[in-house]
Amino acid sequence: MSSSDAESGAPGGAPANPGAGSTAHPGAGAPAARDRLKALIQEKCVLHGDFLLASGQRSKVYFDCKRATLDPEGLHLIATLILDLVDDLARRDGRPIDAIGGPTIGADPVVGHVAGLSWERAAAHEGRPRPLRAFLVRKESKEHGTRRVIENEIPRGARAVIFEDVVTTGGSTLEAIRKAEEAGLEIAAVVSVVDREQGGAEALDRYRYLPIFRKSEFGL
Numbered sequence: 001m002s003s004s005d006a007e008s009g010a011p012g013g014a015p016a017n018p019g020a021g022s023t024a025h026p027g028a029g030a031p032a033a034r035d036r037l038k039a040l041i042q043e044k045c046v047l048h049g050d051f052l053l054a055s056g057q058r059s060k061v062y063f064d065c066k067r068a069t070l071d072p073e074g075l076h077l078i079a080t081l082i083l084d085l086v087d088d089l090a091r092r093d094g095r096p097i098d099a100i101g102g103p104t105i106g107a108d109p110v111v112g113h114v115a116g117l118s119w120e121r122a123a124a125h126e127g128r129p130r131p132l133r134a135f136l137v138r139k140e141s142k143e144h145g146t147r148r149v150i151e152n153e154i155p156r157g158a159r160a161v162i163f164e165d166v167v168t169t170g171g172s173t174l175e176a177i178r179k180a181e182e183a184g185l186e187i188a189a190v191v192s193v194v195d196r197e198q199g200g201a202e203a204l205d206r207y208r209y210l211p212i213f214r215k216s217e218f219g220l
Contacts, residue, residue: 030084034212037077041068041194042218055168055198061220063194065165069109079113081212082191083121086114086161087128089189089208097188099154101135102163103176108136110163133158137176149179156184167192167211170203177207 044067051062068074082100090097100111115134122128135152154160160180164173177187190204195211 030081033077033081037068037074037081038213038217040071040074040077041065041213044068044071044074046218046220053168055171057168057198059196061215063166063196063215065193066106068193069106069165075109075113078110078193078212079117082110082161082163083114083117083132085191085210086118086132086189087121093188095159096129097132097161098158099133099135099160099185100163101137101150101152101154101160101176101180103172104136104138104151106165107163110165111136114163135160135180137179139175150183154183154185158185159188160185161188162190164190164192166194166196167200167204168196168198170200173200174203 041063045064047062047064048060049062051059053059053062069078086097086100100114101107102111111134115132118128119131122131133152133154135150135154138149138151162173162177162180164176167173173190173192177190180187187207189208189210192200192209192211193213195201195214197215201209201211
């Protein structure tokens, strides 16, 4: 998807935090939303065939999660579940989470919608003191304009969640984390829509990695 770890469309806390390796599902307090999202992914996103993943592996199953993240209902469900998770983590940590971002382009719609929902909750005084900032992580700095790798002004020291739509080996997610840390951000958690259970969780073991779904939950 957006980078070297997420799936290609071509057919044929902080490091070492105590939550690392957690198996809890984001949005556990909203089972109806999670169940509906699972049904939507099963219906729209699970494709069967012969696919080359961006990790270089081949697979008979392909999760085209852009069909969910660019779907009005799917996007809203994903963003709501993630924001519930972020707010719960902040309460449990006793420290606010300030931002959410991830590799462009897969993260683009989701992190923007999560930030918008967080503004709505903060404006309504629904337990959130201030909204999250959204940011995007480029593969490389652009050749013009600000030449940024991280799009948006996120203060150094901010606690951030990294979002990836699909995690296979964890390679692109780790690259996004590296760039965020180089920009001075503290990684509070890593969230994905689907973990393909092909080494990503192990690669992200030193971070608090929380996939909404795992491939095996779809009977695959």
